[in-house]
Amino acid sequence: MVIYLKAGGELRAKLQPDVDDCTRRVETEAGVSLRDILAGIGINPAFVAFALKGGDVKRLDxxxxxxDVITLQPPVSGG
Amino acid sequence: MGRERESERYSRQILVPGWNQEKLKRATALIVGLGGLGSASALYLAGAGIGRLRLCDCDKVERSDLNRQVLYEESSIGSFKVEEAGRRLAALNPLVELEKLNVFLDSHTVGELVKGCQVILDGLDNLESRFILNQESFKKRIPYIYGAVHGWLGYAGFFHPPQTGCLACLMQPGLSQPEPVPVFGTVPGMIGLVQATEAIKWIQGIAPSLLGRLLIYDGLHLTFDLVNVDKNPACPLCSKK
Incomplete structure (x- = not known):
């Protein structure tokens, strides 16, 4: 199956977009978690705090x- | 300061529908971390006339703080942040009682820090401390107003389990944290003011707009996205039986 991953900021470079400047088309098997999909395309899950689908937060499990069109959000730790 | 001068000080904000100055005056808010986020939230909570501000930070002011930490000035460099913040906030509003705690937040100190507060504002600069604060807010049932920034990006949320999920529902420990974090003033300023606004609403009995939701602010594209943060049934903290 096909999903689309989006990312902004510093995550965008790690995602290596191929559909437009922030979106990557990913072919994956059904039933695989986002965490495993990320690992499969070479993105360390430690660089993704959570994901968004529509208006909802999705965890990496x-x-x-x-x-699905899923936006990856980076960890933000400064204050 | 006399009653009349107090009334004059708050005369414009008491015109705001639903405003309750007395509730604000009776409240205690804890701000942990007096950096870019804490500077903004402390100034505006003090200006609004919160009764007591408990300020916690054990760092000294450095020159590299001055691009965003608006409580301080050139002459503050080398001084403890709580002292400088206290001086500035007392000058802004002498009616606010200030508790200045030069304390490092960890699992041993956090219990005393949050004691007696109605709301906790996060001005921290690392995820580990945020998870400690999140855990204590859950244990003591005190709302935790999360804030964090990186570059053009800022997050803010209002966690108050069991009504909402908690920070650990949103993200897990062990995430990548660059050091130093790239940051400039307006992003923590924006997020700190959102945190202060949500604190004021909570104290006055107005439902916070971030209750169970997360604000994602992107200063580069000027977008403000509000997303739902559901409780995680597998959360190691707030879903634990």
């Missing part, structure tokens, strides 16, 4: 469905 989320299992995407066909056609």
């Amino acid at each position: 989320y299992v995407p469905a066909e056609g």
Whole structure:
């Protein structure tokens, strides 16, 4: 199945977008968690704090469905 | 300061529908970390006339803080932040009682720090301390107003389990944290003011807009996204039986 991952800021370079300047098309098997998908495309999950699908936060144990568009959000630690 | 001068000081904000100055005057807020976030939230909570501000930071002011930590000035360099912050806030509003705690937040000190507070504002600069604060807020049932920044990006949330999830529902420990964090003044300023606004609403009995939600502010594209943060049924903290 195919999903689309988006990222902004410093995560964008790690994502290596190929659809537009912030989106990457990823082919994956069904039933695989976002954490494992990220690891499979060479993104260390420690660089992703959480993800967004629509208006909801998704954790890295989320299992995407066909056609999902998921935005990756980086850890933010400064104050 | 006499009652009349107090009334004059707050005369514009008491015109705001739903405003309750007396509730604000009776409240205690804890601000942990007096950096870019804490500078903004402390100034505006003091200006609004919160009764008591408990300020916690054990660092000294450095020159590299001055681009964003608006409580301080050139002459503050080398002084403890709590002392400089106290001086500035007392000058802004002498009606506010200030507790200045030059204390390092850890699992041993956090219990005393949060005692007696109605709300906790996060001005921290690392994830480990935030998880300690999140845990204590959960244990003591005190709302935790999360804030964090990096570059153009800022997050703010209002966690108050069991009504909402907690920080550990949103993210897990062990995430990458660059050092030093790239930051300039307006982003922590923006997020700190959102935190102060949510604290004022909570204290006055107005439902915080960030209750169970996260604000994602992107200063580069000027976007403000509000997203839902559901409780994580597998959360190691707030879903533990």
